[in-house]
Amino acid sequence: MKGSTGEGEGGGRHAARVAAGILVTRVLGYVRERVFAHYFGNGAAADAFRAALRIPNALRNLLGEGTLSASFIPVYAALNEQRKDAARALAGAILGLLLLASGVLAVIGVAFAPAITAFVAQGFDGPRRELTTVLVRILFPMTGLMVVSAWCLGILNTHRRFFLPYAAPALWNVAGIAAMIGAAAWLSGRGLPASEQLYRLSLALAWGTVAGSVLQIAVQMPACWRLLQGVPLRVSLAPEGVRHVITAWVPLVVGAGVAQLSGLVDTFLGSYTGVGGLASLGYAQLVQVLPISMFGAAVTAVALPDLARDAIAEQAHEQLRARVALGFRRIAYFVIPSAFAFAALGPQIIATLFQTGRFDADDALLVGGVLAAYSIGLLGQSTVRLFASGFYAMRDTRTPVRIAIVSLVMSTILSWFFMRSLGPAGIAFGSSIAWTFNTVLHLYDLDKRIGTILQRTDWRTLGVVVAAAAIAAGLGVAADQFAAVWRPVPRGIAVLGIFGVAYGALTLAFRHPDAIRAWQSLTGSPAN
Numbered sequence: 001m002k003g004s005t006g007e008g009e010g011g012g013r014h015a016a017r018v019a020a021g022i023l024v025t026r027v028l029g030y031v032r033e034r035v036f037a038h039y040f041g042n043g044a045a046a047d048a049f050r051a052a053l054r055i056p057n058a059l060r061n062l063l064g065e066g067t068l069s070a071s072f073i074p075v076y077a078a079l080n081e082q083r084k085d086a087a088r089a090l091a092g093a094i095l096g097l098l099l100l101a102s103g104v105l106a107v108i109g110v111a112f113a114p115a116i117t118a119f120v121a122q123g124f125d126g127p128r129r130e131l132t133t134v135l136v137r138i139l140f141p142m143t144g145l146m147v148v149s150a151w152c153l154g155i156l157n158t159h160r161r162f163f164l165p166y167a168a169p170a171l172w173n174v175a176g177i178a179a180m181i182g183a184a185a186w187l188s189g190r191g192l193p194a195s196e197q198l199y200r201l202s203l204a205l206a207w208g209t210v211a212g213s214v215l216q217i218a219v220q221m222p223a224c225w226r227l228l229q230g231v232p233l234r235v236s237l238a239p240e241g242v243r244h245v246i247t248a249w250v251p252l253v254v255g256a257g258v259a260q261l262s263g264l265v266d267t268f269l270g271s272y273t274g275v276g277g278l279a280s281l282g283y284a285q286l287v288q289v290l291p292i293s294m295f296g297a298a299v300t301a302v303a304l305p306d307l308a309r310d311a312i313a314e315q316a317h318e319q320l321r322a323r324v325a326l327g328f329r330r331i332a333y334f335v336i337p338s339a340f341a342f343a344a345l346g347p348q349i350i351a352t353l354f355q356t357g358r359f360d361a362d363d364a365l366l367v368g369g370v371l372a373a374y375s376i377g378l379l380g381q382s383t384v385r386l387f388a389s390g391f392y393a394m395r396d397t398r399t400p401v402r403i404a405i406v407s408l409v410m411s412t413i414l415s416w417f418f419m420r421s422l423g424p425a426g427i428a429f430g431s432s433i434a435w436t437f438n439t440v441l442h443l444y445d446l447d448k449r450i451g452t453i454l455q456r457t458d459w460r461t462l463g464v465v466v467a468a469a470a471i472a473a474g475l476g477v478a479a480d481q482f483a484a485v486w487r488p489v490p491r492g493i494a495v496l497g498i499f500g501v502a503y504g505a506l507t508l509a510f511r512h513p514d515a516i517r518a519w520q521s522l523t524g525s526p527a528n
Contacts, residue, residue, distance in 0.1 A: 016521075021166025022294045028173040033286050034354060035180050036205075041358025042367070045198040046279035047271075048128045049205065051121045052135030054267045058260040059105055060146040062253060068098070068147075070392045071249035072154045075241045080158060089239040092232035095151050097242075100235050102144035109140035120264055121278075123271030127195075131202060138206040145213035152220035159227050168220050172212035179208020251397035258404040262434075265412050266427055273424050276363070280424045283354060284370035288378065291338035296382030299327045300389055320390055321453050324446070327386045329458060332465055333514040335382045337503045340469040342375035344477050345495060352492025364488070366424070373425040377432025380439035387442035390450070399445055407438035461512060468506035475502045 040046040061067075072094060080087035109116065113136040117124075121132055153165035183204030187197050225231060237243060270278035341349065347368030355364050388400040411434030418426030447453055454462075476499035483491045507515035 017162040018166050018297070019294050021163045021168075022297065024167045025169045025173065026290050026293065028170045028177070029286070030353065032173040032176045032180075033283070034356060035177050037283070037354040037359040038357030039180055039184055039201055040198065040279075041360075042276040042279045042283070042363040043198075043358065044128050044275050045131065045202050046282070047124070047275065047277070048131040049135060049202055050278050050282035051117070051124070051128075051267055051271065052132045052139055052206070053209070054263060055116060055120060055136055056106075056109065056139045056143045058264055059102070059109070059143045060150070062257055062260050067249060067252040068094075068150050069154050069157065070389065070397070071245050071252050072151075073158050074393070074395075075244050075248070076154065077158045079241050086240045088228050088230075089232055090241040090245070091151075091155060091228055092234055093236050093239045093242050094245060095148070095231065096233050096235040097246075098147050098151055099144060102147040106140045106143050109143070110137050113137045113140070120267055121271040122268060123273075128275075131199060135202060135206050138203070139209060142210050142213045145210070145217060149213070149216050149220065152217065152224050155224045155227060156220065161223060161227075164223060165220060168216045171215040171219060172209070175208045175212030175215060176205055179204045179211070248392075248395065248397050251401050252392075254401050258401065258408045262408050262411050262431070265408075266415065266431060269415055269419055269427050270424060273419065273427075276366070277424045280363075280367045280370050281427060283350065283367045284374055284424075284428060287349065287353065287371055288342070288374040288381075291335050291378065292382045295331050295334040296385065299330050300386045318451075320393065320450050324386060324390050325453050325455070325458055328383055328454065329461060330514055331382050331386065332379060332462055333507070333512065335379050336462075336465045337469040337472065337499075339375040339378040340473040341476065341496065341499055342378065343372045344473040345480065345499070346370075346372040346375070348480060348488075348492050348495055351488035352496075355488045369425045370428045373422070373428035374432055376429065377435035380432075380436035384435065384439045384442055387439065387446055390446050391442075394449070396449075400442065403438055403441045403445070406441070407434045410434040410437060464507065464510045464512055468503050468510065468512075471506060472499045472503035475499065 036046070036049075040049065076087055076090055079090055113133050117129055117133045117136055121129060124132065149165075149168065152168075156162070156165045180201065183201050187200060192200075237246070266281060267278060270281045273280075347365050350368045350371060351361065351364035354367070355361060391397065391399050411431050414430030414433055415427040416430070418430045420426065422429060443453065476495050479498045480491070480495045483494050486494070504515065504518070508519055
C-alpha cells in the first residue's frame with residue numbers, strides 16, 4: 001500500500017508538471033489570441049487564418065502528439081528498460097520516418113493548396129478563399145517541424161521530463177505575438193485600406209507562426225540529444241521495435257484521422273455560416289481546449305506509461321481499473337466546473353478574454369453562445385483519451401478507431417442539422433453530443449474488457465462535483481446581475497472569482513479528495 005501511495009503522489013507531481021507546462025503555453029496562447037482578436041476581430045481575415053491553420057494542424061495532429069505518444073512510448077520505454085542502445089536506434093529511425101512522411105505531405109500540401117482550400121472552406125467567398133490559399137502555402141511546412149516536436153515530447157515524457165515539452169509551445173505563441181505587434185507597428189501610418197492592412201498582417205502572422213515552430217524544437221532538441229547521447233537519424237524499418245511502433249501507429253493514425261476529419265468537417269460547415277462564423281468556432285475552441293489540455297491531457301500523459309506497465313502486471317485488470325478511475329476522478333474535478341462556467345457565463349468569459357479592438361460586444365455574445373454549446377461535451381472530450389489509453393496499454397488500437405468512426409458520422413449529421421437553425425453554435429452542439437457518445441462507448445467497452453471501472457463511490461464523488469458546480473454557477477450568474485454595468489475585464493474577474501471560490505469551498509466542505517489535495521498543495525497545510 002505504501003508503494004501504491006508513493007506512485008499516486010509521484011503521478012500527481014508529474015501531472016502537476018505537465019499542467020504547469022501547459023499553463024505557461026496556454027497563458028501565452030491567450031495573450032496571442034487577445035492580440036489576434038484586437039487586430040483581426042471576428043471578420044473575414046480571421047476566418048481565413050483559422051481555416052488555413054486548421055489544415056496543416058490536422059496533419060500535425062495526425063502524425064504527432066497523440067498518435068506518436070500512444071504507439072512510440074510503450075515500445076521505447078520497454079526497450080529503454082532493457083537495452084538503451086536498441087532504444088536509441090529506435091528513436092533515430094522513428095524520427096527519420098516522421099520527417100520523411102511529413103516532408104512529403106508538406107510538399108503535396110503546398111502544391112495543391114488551392115484545391116485543398118476549395119474543398120475544406122467551400123463556403124468562403126472569393127477574397128477569403130484566395131487569402132486562405134496563400135496562408136496554407138506558408139503554413140504547410142510547419143507540419144514537419146511540429147511532428148519533430150511531438151517526437152521530442154515522446155522522448156522526454158518517457159524519461160519523465162514532463163515540463164519542458166509542454167512549455168516549449170509557449171515560444172510558438174511568443175513568435176506569433178511578436179509578428180503581429182511588429183507588423184501592426186510597421187503598417188500604422190502608411191495610409192493603407194483596412195483590408196490591405198489585414199492581408200499583410202495575416203502574412204506576417206503566418207511567417208511568425210512558422211518561426212515559432214523552429215524555436216519550439218530548438219529548446220527541446222538539446223535535452224533529447226543528451227538523453228539519447230546523440231540522435232542516430234536514419235530512415236529504416238530495421239531497428240528493433242520500429243515495426244511494432246508502426247503496427248500500433250497505423251490504426252491510431254486512422255483513428256486520429258477520424259478525429260481530424262471531424263475538425264475539417266466543422267471547418268467545412270463553418271464556412272457556410274457567414275462572415276465570422278468560422279472565426280467564432282475558433283475563438284470558442286481556444287477557450288474550450290484549455291481545461292481539456294490542462295487537466296485531461298495532463299492526467300492522460302502521465303498515466304499512459306503507467307498503464308502500459310499495469311497491463312503486464314500480475315493483477316493487470318485490477319490495476320488498470322484503479323488507475324483509469326483515479327484519472328477520471330481527477331479530470332472530472334476540474335473539467336465539470338469548467339463546463340458549468342462555460343454554459344452559464346459563456347459571453348462574460350469571452351468578453352473578458354477577447355473584447356478589445358475590432359472584437360466587440362456583439363462578437364462576445366456570438367462566441368459565448370458557441371462556447372456554451374461546447375460545454376455539453378467537455379467532460380467527454382477531456383476523458384476520452386484516458387479511456388482510449390486503457391485500450392492502447394493492452395495493445396488494442398482498433399477498438400478506439402471503430403468508436404471514433406461511429407462518432408464522426410454522428411457528429412457530422414447532428415452538426416449539419418443544428419447548424420441550420422443555430423448557426424456556429426449548432427455545429428458545436430452536434431459535436432458535443434457526439435463526443436459524449438464517443439466517451440460512453442469507450443467506457444462501456446473497457447468495462448466489458450477489464451471489469452467495471454467506475455464504482456459507486458466514484459459516482460457519488462462525481463455527484464458531489466456536479467452539485468457543487470451547479471451551485472457555484474448559480475452564484476456566478478447572480479453576481480453577474482450586480483456587475484452588469486462594469487467593464488468586461490473587472491466584471492469577468494469578479495464573477496469567475498466568486499464562481500471559483502464557491503466551487504472550491506463547497507468541494508472542500510464535502511471532503512472531495514482532489515479538493516483536499518489542491519488545498520494542501522496551495523497552503524502546505526491539511527484541510528480541516
